[in-house]
Amino acid sequence: MARRLLLSALTLPLLLSACMDQMAPPEQPRPPTPPPIIDPPACSTAPTGLGVAGVRAQVVRAARVGAQGWNAPHVPGEVLIVSAGGKVLGAQALRALAGVQVTEVGPGTRLARTPAGEGDQAFAARLQAAGVRTQPNFVYAALAVPNDPGVPGNAGISIGTLKVNQTYLTRVHAQDAWNVLAGLGKTPLGAATAVLDSGQDTTHPELQGRLSAQASFLDGCPDTTSGHGTATAGLIGAKTNNGVGVAGMVWGGPLIGVEVLGEDGATTLSVAQGLDYAVKQGAKVINISLGSPGNPGDTALDAALASAAKSAVIVAAAGNTAAEGVYYPASHPDVLAVGAVGAKDSELACYSARSSTKLPRALDLVAPGGAGFGACPGATREQDLPVLLAGGGYGLEAGTSFSAPLVSGVAALMRGANPSLTADQTRALLLDSADRSGGLPLLNAEAAVRAAVKASGQ
Secondary structure (H helix, E strand, C coil): CCCEEEEEECCCHHHHCCCCCCCCCCCCCCCCCCCCCCCCCCCCCCCCCCCCCCCEECCCCCCCCCHHHHHCCEEEEEEEEECHHHCCCCHHHHHHCCCCCEEEEECCEEEEECCCCCCHHHHHHHHHHCCCCEEEEECCCEECCCCCCCCCCCCCEEECCEEECCHHHHHCCHHHHHHHHHHCCCCCECCCEEEEECCCCCCCCCCCCCEEEEEECCCCCECCCCCHHHHHHHHHHCCCCCCCCCCCCCCECCEEEEECCECCEEEHHHHHHHHHHHHHCCCCEEEECEEECCCCCCHHHHHHHHHHCCCCEEEEECCCCHHHCCCECCCCCCEEEEEEECCCCCCECCCCCCCCCCCCCCCCEEEECCCCCCCCCCCCHHHCEEEECCCCCEEEECCHHHHHHHHHHHHHHHHHHCCCCCHHHHHHHHHHCCECCCCCCECCHHHHHHHHHHHHCC
16 A cells, blocks of 8 residues: 555644534525626727626726826727817817827717827827817726625525625635726636545536546545535636626636545645646646645655646645644645635634744745634634535635635636746746735735736736
8 A cells, every 4th residue: 555645635624523514504506597608709999898798897987087097997099089068179179189080989079099109198188288178088897796696795605594705705806806807808717727636526516517627546545525625626616607606716717626635635646646647637727735744755746746837836725733834745845835814814814834943934825714613713604715515505614725726716817817827927926916915925816817917918
């Protein structure tokens, strides 16, 4: 039998009891027919169709247009001329418009093309000095608010006697990241992401049809009860905008299930084989929510991680015992080690692994992992994270197992928005975009996606 390294699932309730006793009995909602998500046709002008189907649109009323207004999203190279009450332009205004391409676009509104070599704001200021009333041709983007009940602002999902929302989406600015992509006419699709974990329940309504590939590398008994792999996969890629349950960080894109974790844990061999398989399947992001305290000196797995990190961003849960330091493989230098914040973004959850005197490896990022009801002082059940349950339905969980998939989902969004990003570039942008205002490197999905888009020149 292969030597086991006690690479176990990093989920807090496993430290509290053998079962997910915080979970409600499985629910089996009847999903309505989801609206299609349609990418608008490519065009060379400003978007007019408000992008993604099934989302709420936001209308922004522009007041006086100063420097701030010109910093708002607008069509470059265009200035709108607004004539109050059909007022005829004076001689000075006509002289200022000499040689400028002007098109009548509606009652009292003309579209002027900014002359070559002149900025839009400078051109507008010159026209205003000549008595012409101007403004930008503002761009109004769709707000990519999915209709899943768990999304903040929607009705919430029932878990036992509680009504809960995915408040962690707001805390990491997921909504804002989706808006960035919607403003570009894109749905929030992720690059291929592999989940190295226990097996996923593909009969769950939120995962049906979501996995593009599956493989098992267990050399022992499969884990058929904890639902750990189902929960982590759902945080990344649960069906979104389908009117049911919760929203995944990505709304679509390849999700690869790689079973490496069984009843007795994972082994060097199962994880190494899983990494190799994920890379061969084209995974650009790999989530590993398992580990072992300390570094066992696993040379074989070290090599497998280093090899996979050449093409994939590897994200791993840091561990669930605060005094042990960052677990392995999260402590590997080519892996992003993710800790968990609880109820406050400025404080690590009481269970989260962190740098220690014994093992000074620092956390790369932190993300909400649940407050740790039953383990952390003051934590309440509704402060834990809503996740998918094996067998259907939803439950509440806590642990770095569930903060890591949020980072993986954002990395997938980044590489989906900008496929030219390398793994190293994606890691660097993720780290640089973290919100450190509270003293911890908190995941910021919006800043990370904006950085990825900017790097593509969009």
